[in-house]
Amino acid sequence: MRQDPDGPHLRSGQVARRAGVNPQTLRYYERRxxxxxxxxxxxxxxxxxxxxxxxxxxxxxxxRLGFTLDEVxxxxxxxxxxxxxxxxxxxxxxxxxxxxxxxxxxxxxxxxLTQVVTAGCDSLTNCTCPDCPLPYAGxxxxxxxxxxxxx
Amino acid sequence: MRQDPDGPHLRSGQVARRAGVNPQTLRYYERRxxxxxxxxxxxxxxxxxxxxxxxxxxxxxxxRLGFTLDEVxxxxxxxxxxxxxxxxxxxxxxxxxxxxxxxxxxxxxxxxLTQVVTAGCDSLTNCTCPDCPLPYAGxxxxxxxxxxxxx
DNA sequence: GGTAAGCCTGTACTCCGGTACCGGATGCAA
DNA sequence: TTGCATCCGGTACCGGAGTACAGGCTTACC
Numbered sequence: 316m317r318q319d320p321d322g323p324h325l326r327s328g329q330v331a332r333r334a335g336v337n338p339q340t341l342r343y344y345e346r347r348x349x350x351x352x353x354x355x356x357x358x359x360x361x362x363x364x365x366x367x368x369x370x371x372x373x374x375x376x377x378x379r380l381g382f383t384l385d386e387v388x389x390x391x392x393x394x395x396x397x398x399x400x401x402x403x404x405x406x407x408x409x410x411x412x413x414x415x416x417x418x419x420x421x422x423x424x425x426x427x428l429t430q431v432v433t434a435g436c437d438s439l440t441n442c443t444c445p446d447c448p449l450p451y452a453g454x455x456x457x458x459x460x461x462x463x464x465x466x
Numbered sequence: 467m468r469q470d471p472d473g474p475h476l477r478s479g480q481v482a483r484r485a486g487v488n489p490q491t492l493r494y495y496e497r498r499x500x501x502x503x504x505x506x507x508x509x510x511x512x513x514x515x516x517x518x519x520x521x522x523x524x525x526x527x528x529x530r531l532g533f534t535l536d537e538v539x540x541x542x543x544x545x546x547x548x549x550x551x552x553x554x555x556x557x558x559x560x561x562x563x564x565x566x567x568x569x570x571x572x573x574x575x576x577x578x579l580t581q582v583v584t585a586g587c588d589s590l591t592n593c594t595c596p597d598c599p600l601p602y603a604g605x606x607x608x609x610x611x612x613x614x615x616x617x
Numbered sequence: 618g619g620t621a622a623g624c625c626t627g628t629a630c631t632c633c634g635g636t637a638c639c640g641g642a643t644g645c646a647a
Numbered sequence: 648t649t650g651c652a653t654c655c656g657g658t659a660c661c662g663g664a665g666t667a668c669a670g671g672c673t674t675a676c677c
Contacts, residue, residue, distance in 0.1 A: 326644090326653075326654075327653085327654065327655095328652090328653060328654075337635075337636070338653090338654085339635075339636060339637080340634090340635065340636085342655095342656090343634080343635060343636090347634095356643080356644080357643095358642075358643045358644070358654090358655090359642080359643075359654085359655060359656095360642095360643065360644075360653085360654055360655075361654080361655090370591065373590050373591055373600070376590075376600060377590055378634095379575070379578075380575060380578055380579055380582070381572075381575050381579070383633075383634090384633080384634070384635095385633095387590075390590045391590060391591060393589075394588075394589035394590050394591050394592055395591070402588060402589075403582070403587050403588055403589060403590060403593075404582070404583055404586065404587065404588065407579050407582045407583050407587070408583055410579055411576060411579045411580065411583070414572050414575055414576045414579065415576070417572055418569055418572050418573070418576070421532075421565050421568055421569050421572070422569070424530070424531055424532050424565055425562060425565045425566070425569070427530075427531055428531055428532070428558045428561055428562045428565065429562065431531070431554070431555070431558045432555055432558050432559055432562070435555065436554050436555065436558075437545075437553060437554055437555065438544075438545035438554060439524050439527075439528055439538070439541045439542060439545050439554060440521065440524055440542060440545050440546070441545055442554075449524070449527060477623080477624075477674095478623090478624070478625095479622095479623065479624075488665075488666070489623095489624085490665075490666060490667080491664090491665065491666085493625095493626090494664075494665060494666090498664095507624095507673080507674085508673090509624090509625090509672075509673045509674070510624085510625060510626095510672080510673080511623085511624055511625075511672095511673065511674080512624080512625090529664095534663070534664090535663075535664070535665095536663095618677100619676105619677090620675100620676090620677090621674100621675090621676090622673100622674085622675085622676100623672105623673080623674075623675095624671105624672080624673070624674085625670100625671080625672065625673085626669105626670095626671095626672105627668105627669090627670100628667100628668085628669090629666100629667080629668080629669105630665105630666080630667070630668095631664100631665085631666070631667090632663100632664105632665105633662100633663105634661100635660105635661090636659100636660080636661075637658100637659080637660070637661095638657105638658085638659080638660095639656100639657085639658085639659105640655100640656100640657105641654105641655080641656100642653105642654080642655070642656105643652100643653080643654070643655085644651100644652085644653075644654090645650105645651095645652090645653095646649105646650095646651095646652105647648100647649090647650095
């Protein structure tokens with residue numbers, strides 16, 4: 316982890332190629348606060364330290380774990396200075412809960428779809444199959460049908 | 467299913483309230499081709515047949531099953547005239563496959579997150595835990611690190 | 618007839634993660 | 648020094664499903 320200000324800096328295209336991202340994405344991440352503003356050449360071209368490539372692969376790994384870019388930015392900040400926000404373990408646990416909830420939703424949807432298939436539904440609006448499950452493809456509608464009073 | 471053109475038409479706000487959607491959503495669905503352009507009052511206000519409320523609940527049910535609005539529009543069309551496109555059963559089966567794939571993705575993510583938690587990772591960038599799984603939170607990166615040749 | 622609620626059209630904005638395009642400047646090698 | 652690849656900043660756009668707002672007109676009720 317060298318910090319030599321005269322080290323072997325990379326240009327944006329090299330960083331992008333090595334990290335496997337679009338060059339535009341570097342500027343985007345910079346705007347989003349995920350990567351620091353790099354040094355500049357006299358002409359204004361960005362000069363990145365080589366660690367930036369590693370940082371980008373870390374960002375991509377975190378994204379694959381389901382974290383949003385805002386969350387990744389916070390996780391990076393948290394790791395850099397003390398721990399002003401909940402740490403990685405806590406956030407990973409919270410994310411697991413999110414993932415579980417999403418899986419539960421999808422499982423419910425899957426069940427309903429299976430019922431549609433096995434019942435032999437043939438139309439959304441005019442299904443002729445017996446015991447058509449479509450009207451009950453509710454999945455917690457939350458509808459209370461009493462909101463029609465003329466004010 | 468009355469089609470009486472002088473029937474008890476509803477105004478957009480009434481339809482929206484009965485179906486539990488935002489009034490703007492009606493015009494949006496009309497633009498998207500999900501609901502037909504309704505009759506108009508002499509002053510230009512939309513006058514919906516009561517079946518529109520049912521149609522909206524059908525649309526919402528189909529959305530809860532994971533269909534996009536484009537897919538819902540097609541399903542409604544398919545049901546109205548013959549079957550020029552694959553029918554509901556086939557589409558439901560395809561959707562089940564999509565859902566299964568998504569669940570598999572989430573399960574992989576869940577496993578990786580669990581590894582992060584059990585290994586006790588404490589930082590994305592400087593994890594000090596033994597056998598840190600973060601660098602391998604790969605989930606099929608597909609990276610071939612050989613794209614750096616100076617052209 | 619007055620007044621308020623509701624509706625009209627058109628346009629712009631939201632979230633999320635980027636991507637694309639533009640005209641002009643820079644870097645680098647031959 | 649020339650030529651070409653690359654980079655710059657700024658802005659606009661993608662998809663998906665809506666939501667919000669502005670400015671004006673209609674409808675309904677008293």
